[in-house]
Every structure is written in structure tokens, then in C-alpha cells.
Amino acid sequence: MTTALPATPDYDAWPIEAHLETLTFSPRLVTVRWSDGRESRYHSIWLRENAADDSTINPATRERILDLSALPGWPEVAGAEIDAAGALCVDFAPEQLRLRFHPGWLRAHDYDNAEDPEAPLATVKLWHGGPEAAPDSLDASGLLDTTPDSETEESILAPALESVLGKGMVRLRGLPTEPGSLEAIARRIGPVRPTNFGLLFDVKAKPDPDSNAYTSIALPPHTDLPTREYHPGLQMLHCLENSVSGGQAVMLDGFAVAEALRQRDPEAFDTLTRVHWCFANTARTTDYVWYSPMIRLDDRGELLEVRIADFLRGPLQANFDEVESAYAALMTLQAMLREPEFAIRFTYAPGDLVIFDNRRLLHARDAFEGSSGHRWLQGCYMERDEVRSRYRMVQRRRRERRVAAKGQQES
Amino acid sequence: MTTALPATPDYDAWPIEAHLETLTFSPRLVTVRWSDGRESRYHSIWLRENAADDSTINPATRERILDLSALPGWPEVAGAEIDAAGALCVDFAPEQLRLRFHPGWLRAHDYDNAEDPEAPLATVKLWHGGPEAAPDSLDASGLLDTTPDSETEESILAPALESVLGKGMVRLRGLPTEPGSLEAIARRIGPVRPTNFGLLFDVKAKPDPDSNAYTSIALPPHTDLPTREYHPGLQMLHCLENSVSGGQAVMLDGFAVAEALRQRDPEAFDTLTRVHWCFANTARTTDYVWYSPMIRLDDRGELLEVRIADFLRGPLQANFDEVESAYAALMTLQAMLREPEFAIRFTYAPGDLVIFDNRRLLHARDAFEGSSGHRWLQGCYMERDEVRSRYRMVQRRRRERRVAAKGQQES
Secondary structure (H helix, E strand, O other), rough: OOOOOOOOOOOOOOOOOOEEEEEEOOEEEEEEEOOOOEEEEEEHHHHHHOOOOOOOOOOOOEEEEEOOHHHHOOOOEEEEEEEEOOOEEEEEOOOEEEEEOHHHHHHHOOOOOOOOOOOOOOOOOOOOOOOOOOOOOEEEHHHOOOOOOOOOHHHHHHHHHHHHHOEEEEEEHHHHHOOOHHHHHOOOOOOOOOOOOEEOOOOOOOOOOOOOHHOOOOOEEOOOOOOOOOOOOEEEEEEEEEOEEEEEEEEEEEHHHHHHHHHHHHHHHHHHHHHOOEEEEOOOEEEEEEOOOOOOOEEOOOOOOOOOOOOHEEEOOOHHHHHHHHHHHHHHHHHHHHHHEEEEEEOOOOOOOOEEOOEEEEEOOEEEEHOOOOEEEEEEEEOOOHHHHHHHHHOOOOOOOHHHHHHHHHO | OOOOOOOOOOOOOOOOOOOOOEEEEEOEEEEEEEOOOEEEEHHHHHHHHOOOOOHHHHOOOEEOOOOOHOOOOOOOOEEEEOOOOOOOEEEEEEOOOEEEEOOOHHHHHOOOOOOOOOOOOOOOOOOOOOOOOOOOEEEEEOOOOOOOOOOHHHHHHHHHHHHHHHHHHHEEEOOOOOOOHHHHHHHHHOOOOEOEEEEOOOEOOOOOOOOOHHHOOOEEEEEOOOOOOOOEEEEEEEEEEEEEEEOOOOEEEHHHHHHHHHHHHHHHHHHHHHHOOEEEEEEEEEEEEEEEEEEEOOOOOOOEOOOOHHHOOOOOOOOOHHHHHHHHHHHHHHHOOOOOEEEEEEEOOOOEEEEEEEOOOEEOOOEEEEHHHHHHEEEEOOOOHHHHHHHHHHHHHHHHHHHHHHEEEEE
């Protein structure tokens, strides 16, 4: 008699929130009832493909090796039971194969009762700014002294990642101010995405600048690198020096502005979701061009991303009859982006690191007086995937600790 | 009297294909007639925003500094003429500003007559494979000896970039086989995109593999990193050693397969454009998950990208009633991916570099016998933006040579 629970198809930990109590089956369906009364249905083909045995999953990599279309026929259930360990056991025809399923894993992947499997990892809260508003600020002074992947690193990173996932930004304080230290800081989350501006880029007034960012002029609210098919999902700006007058940082929730536009002027909103603008950066040795609406929606009409940067727009190439309405919508948006109620304003202090979602937030800065001191930020890009992966690992470690604690309790 | 042509708003070169002959205007429109009889209309606001003077463009960066919404009113045309240099001159009210437009630039951005401003840079040709098929192969043996951005570098890169843009792949031959040389090769096109697998990754059978790719088993046709929101647009695989039996490379045009599926089984095609599959890589220290259809279409119903990898699919979390039809469609696709007529097969030789579009092509490999020799590929990722930027630079340099030759002719 098997008393141990079977493996799961992945490396994750799956606490058992409820036990399997009863089941019924037909050739293409298994229906189970859990100890808390929930009923879940699983298709035979879904169970077959998601088994965790060595004919389905490469045990060394936990990646699938099964080729469904090479099976002798559509997988059907010849028998099913709940075994002594509490696992679901299914006999599959025509393969004549018995496979076992971990109840914690099964419950967590109950698509029959799932609300939204693609729900964001943290609750997304759109925000307005105004004179009283400030970014979530966290002391991160010990970050580089923690062991990577340790619980102490996690205690600093987890709330930071939650702010980025939920509000689109966080301000970490007390970090080192050595040039280049951003790379080591960023790697605590994931790999940096280099661009033609380098792995890290220096935001300061430079001779022979190849971007308005590298001057001391004001920058209007924008997303970075809108000239790319996939503009970076995440940006980090790390302050090394700041002793100038002016140069205040401005951040806006582009999604909040877009939703306000949808309410106030639905026609302008619709125009900006439809018209493809040209974003172009024709520099001396590179030539990036991409066409996209400024506001992109998903299949459900929800905001997917904003792509806004007046200084990186090339000549609009829209249908002749749409040009004037496109510009009218743009000017409505531009005026909203100047309303103080949307903006959070703050002054960078050396050791600050602002991490923000570059497909949701807009950032801007006031002009500064270069002769009065120095202003030096280092920046880099990353994908949002890295924030989500890192945050899932935090959640996994917490589940692992729950599973371990429960194991000790039961033993 | 001004006889020199005005600047353009960008760094590009704009040969003059036709001269401005006559014009008419109204407050919001300028209509011109060209020497070849074409008529083009430009809106006043479009002209105003795309001027190249110092109040509109930062001359140091060639990026826009004009804030349209800060103008005293909608830009209107108070007067217009063609000057002695052949430029379009427009007097704008209410600013009382005279601005000049370069005729070559104006003609190239004639949105009134544009067919498809977003047309691909090279003609896209879908392809089938079969036993006689072979990838475009080019001798690239001198590449690393050329000067970056030189005409000799361009003579090797230009046809390679054209193959990647048009057919989604190219095979370069005769490159060095030193480990790590891929980085220098890749940089001739643009910056590499690192991932959790590193800047370069080693495809060989490894102890304790964290991917099926790092074993000697066969890999079914797939795109890489489908577990990311933005899976890389470009992949490079560089052969350093290959003395094993087996391990043949297989490449398929995923767009050709998808179009064939659309013809043969429109319902399965539709299902695969609609159902969101879960792509997951829950490794020991990272946890990437993304939900997406396997075939994505643009607004016009044209193929945008494919995202296929059986070994990186997590548990499907679709609506209960869609699960069986989703699997039926998947199995139809899987069977097509095994049809030999779609596949190009070849054996990597040391010094080969295959560059391919990772959102269009699928790659696969046969199992190999690790004990019979060594098989070592190094790989990396890049964005398609880099191929397009590099190719636009090739086109720009050609235009510059044309402009220069014409200047010499006229002087």
C-alpha cells in the first residue's frame, strides 16, 4: 500500500488545504469531492498530460517529454480511486497506465472552479498624485549584504516587489552610491536588459548627447524606448549624486490618466487606442522605429500598456482623414499629463533607487541648473517577468515553509 | 535668398526623387504638386509638429522639444511658397513663424499617398521545407575582421539581415569556433538580451540539466522562452563542436504551418488563436509563467507570432467547456509539426551560426548519442528591433551614398 504522496510535475510546493473524499468517473471525466465540500472536475486528457511520472515529465528537468499526439488514442479513464496516501489514482486506457496525482497540486490547478488564473500576483491599485502624494519608500540599506535567495533578502525585496506589482513603482532608500552598483542591486531581482545605451546608462548632462535625457532640459511625461517592438517592462533609476537646483522627479500612473481620459473624453480615448503613431529614434548609428497606439487594450478592453513620449515620435503616418482627430486626442492627453493632481513629485537623494513599470507609469523631470552642482542617475531596464518570477519564488518559499511546518506537526 | 536645403528633423538622408512644382493652401492644409505629377496633402498641424528648426527639435539630439499643447492655438497656414532651394516654406499663425521643409523628407513621409507605412523592411516569404530544402547559407568567414559599420561589414550583414527579415532565418558559415565568440559576432547586429540562462547559453548535454535543451533527448518543434511576456524576437545558435551521431537540426516556418492549419482546419486554427495556454518554467530558483494563445493575430487578422513548446506548457487553465476542443486543436497542430514537408533539416558544422526569428520559426532537434562525440552549441537572444535598426542603417548608408553621388554630379 502506498502511503507517500506522489511527486508533482514541477518544483513548487503544494500544501494540502483539503482532502479528497469521494470520486466518480466516466471515460473522459473524473469528478472529485473535497473535505470542504467543493466539487472539481478534471478531463481525462488534462489529467494525462499533467501527470508527474517519468513517462510524462523528464525527472531531471521537470519539463514535459510526453507527446500527446503520439498516444495510441484519446486518453480515457478505465478506473479511478483515492489511495491510502490521499492521492488521486487514475487508470488510463488505452495505455494501461496507472498514474497518481498529488491532491495539493490538483486542488491548486482546479480549472473547473478557477476565477481568473491570470489574475495579477498583487492587487493592482491605480493612483492619483498631488502635492501630498509620495511613492512607497522602503529602507533597503542592507540589501547587498544579504545572502541571495535568503529569508533576509526576501524580507527587503518582497514588499518592494509588491509595490511594483500593485502600484507600478517603489522607491528604495539607503543603497550604495558607488557607480555601477546598480548592476549588483538589479541582479537581486533578475538579469538586466541591455540596449544600445548600454547595460547601465548614465543620466546626466553630457557633451554631444544622443538623447534629450542626457541634457539638463525638462523632459515631459514619457515611457522609455517606445521605439521598440517590446519596450522594456521595467526601469530602474539609481541616484548617485544630486546637488543641482531643479531636476525634480515626476512620476504619473499612466493607467490612472488613461482611465480618467476614458471617463472625460471617450472619443479621444478611443482614438488613442486605435491610431498607430510612429515612434522613432534615428540616431547616428542606430535607427529604431515602431508603430503603435499610445494606449493598448487587451481582449477584454482592459488597459494593457501605454506608450507615450513626445520627443521620440516620428512623423505620424495615419490615414489622411484621421490626422486631425489624432492630434486633437493627443493634445487632450498632453494637457491632462500636465495636471498636478496626477503627479507624484520628489527629489532624488543619493542612494535612492526608483523601480517602476515602464509600460504603465510615465516619468518626467524638471529642467535643472547644471552649473549649481551635479545630478547623476544610473539606470537600467529589465523585464516584468523577472519581478513576477522573483515574487513567485517568495511565495513558493513561504509555501515550502508551510508544508515543512505542517509535516513537523503531523509527525 | 536661401539656396541651401533646410535640415531634416532626423539624422537620415533623403534623396530628392521629385521636385516641388506648385502649391495651394488653406488654413489647415497645404497641397503640393510634384514634378512627376503626384499630389500630396499635408495638414498644418502635422507640418508644424514635424518642423526641423531649433524651436521644434533639439539640434544636439534631433529629438523633439516642442509641446504641441503649449502652442497659442491650433497651427494654421498664413502663407506658403516653394523657395529658390526647392523647399516648402510655410508661415504659421498664430505663432508668426516661418518654417522650411526639405522636399526629399516631405516626399518620403507623404502619408496622403502612403500604401502601408508599417510594411516590413524586406518582403516576407513563408516557406515550406522538405527533403530538398536548405536554409539560405552565406559565407561570413571575414565578418569579425571587418571594421564595424564599414561597407565591407555591410556587404556580409546586409544579405543575412534580408534573409532573417524575409524568411525568418539565415545560416552563416565559416565563423570562428572559439567559445564565447558569439558575443562579438552578435554585437555586429546589436546588444544581446541576457536571461536567467546567461548572456550566452551552452546547448550541450550537462549533468543536472535545468532544461530539456541541456540533455541529449530529442526536442519537438518549439519557440524559446514562451514563458515570458515578451519572448525573445531573435535567437542565434552557434556551433562550436559537432561530432555526435544524430542531433540533426530541424527548422520550420511556424507561420507557414499556421497558415496551412487555417486552410485545413479553420476551427482548430481559431481555437489556437483564442485559448490562453499556460507556459511555465518552475525551476529551482526561478518561476516564469505566462498565458497566451499559441497563435496570435494582429488587428487585421494577419499572423503576429507563434508561441509553441510542449515541454514548457504548464497546466491548461481554460474554461471547463473549452478544454477538450483546445486539446483537439493542439493535437492537430502537433501532428502537422511532424509532417516532413514543413521542415528544413541540416547538420550543424563547427563555425555555423543560425540566426532565426523566435516568434515566427520553430526549431527542433533529433536525439543524439552523447557517447559518440561532442555536440556544443552556444546560443543567445536578441530583439528583432536590432535587426531592423541594423538593416535601416544599411539602407540609410546607401541613401547617403546616393545623395553624395548626386551632389557630386550636380556640382
